[in-house]
Amino acid sequence: MFGKFFKKPSDDLASRTPPGQALTERFPVLTYGPSPRVEPENVRIRVWGLATETAFDWNELNAMSQTTLTNDIHCVTHWSKLDVTWTGITVPELMSRVTLQPAATHVLIHCYGGYTTNLPISDFNRPENLFAHTLEGAPLPLEHGGPLRLVIPHLYIWKSAKWVSGLEFLDHDERGFWERNGYHDRGDPWKQERYSDD
Ligand SMILES: Nc1nc2c(c(=O)[nH]1)N[C@H]1C(S)=C(S)[C@@H](COP(=O)(O)O)O[C@H]1N2
Numbered sequence: 001m002f003g004k005f006f007k008k009p010s011d012d013l014a015s016r017t018p019p020g021q022a023l024t025e026r027f028p029v030l031t032y033g034p035s036p037r038v039e040p041e042n043v044r045i046r047v048w049g050l051a052t053e054t055a056f057d058w059n060e061l062n063a064m065s066q067t068t069l070t071n072d073i074h075c076v077t078h079w080s081k082l083d084v085t086w087t088g089i090t091v092p093e094l095m096s097r098v099t100l101q102p103a104a105t106h107v108l109i110h111c112y113g114g115y116t117t118n119l120p121i122s123d124f125n126r127p128e129n130l131f132a133h134t135l136e137g138a139p140l141p142l143e144h145g146g147p148l149r150l151v152i153p154h155l156y157i158w159k160s161a162k163w164v165s166g167l168e169f170l171d172h173d174e175r176g177f178w179e180r181n182g183y184h185d186r187g188d189p190w191k192q193e194r195y196s197d198d
């Protein structure tokens with residue numbers, strides 16, 4: 001199985017492949033539990049906690065500036081996929097419409113279906129991070145997080161929450177689903193931050 005789908009990175013691709021990762025051209029689906037089905041017109045990103053409460057619906061999201069980015073994704077289960085193209089709203093584009101309280105330092109991301117993951121705002125509010133609704137020019141498939149998922153390319157892809165529904169701003173770090181179940185709090189693939197020590 002492994003040999004059929006995964007290959008050792010060749011020299012030119014090696015510099016883009018973090019340690020302990022093998023390249024794949026497939027796009028494996030990894031979801032804990034069933035995929036929630038949310039119609040686009042029902043998608044909402046709610047904002048609460050240490051921010052002025054607000055929400056963005058599908059029409060509002062589509063009226064924002066749209067960005068297409070190509071980046072590499074790295075999964076903690078040792079596969080990487082290069083040159084994946086997403087279209088959506090950058091996190092700073094959405095965050096320009098959010099008023100944070102000065103004490104806010106972290107965000108806990110909530111999803112339809114109950115998944116959560118945590119980020120410091122410094123890892124969240126970066127121009128390479130997208131709320132993506134399109135994958136390779138086509139609507140994001142349900143199993144990959146459609147209608148809307150986060151893409152956080154500089155960290156392992158468990159941080160890239162599928163079916164995102166909310167942003168809870170906090171003045172401290174609060175672990176999300178996998179972080180409470182043994183994954184590293186931050187997940188930098190270049191440092192192999194796979195699992196936590198506590
Ligand atoms: N809502 C939600 N988002 C999620 C997950 C999940 O189970 N639920 N799994 C995470 C994990 S562990 C991985 S590896 C990636 C997988 O994304 P993919 O299925 O598009 O490959 O989604 C992440 N985002």
Ligand SMILES: [Mo]
Nearest residue numbers: 030075076158
């Ligand atoms: Mo994962």
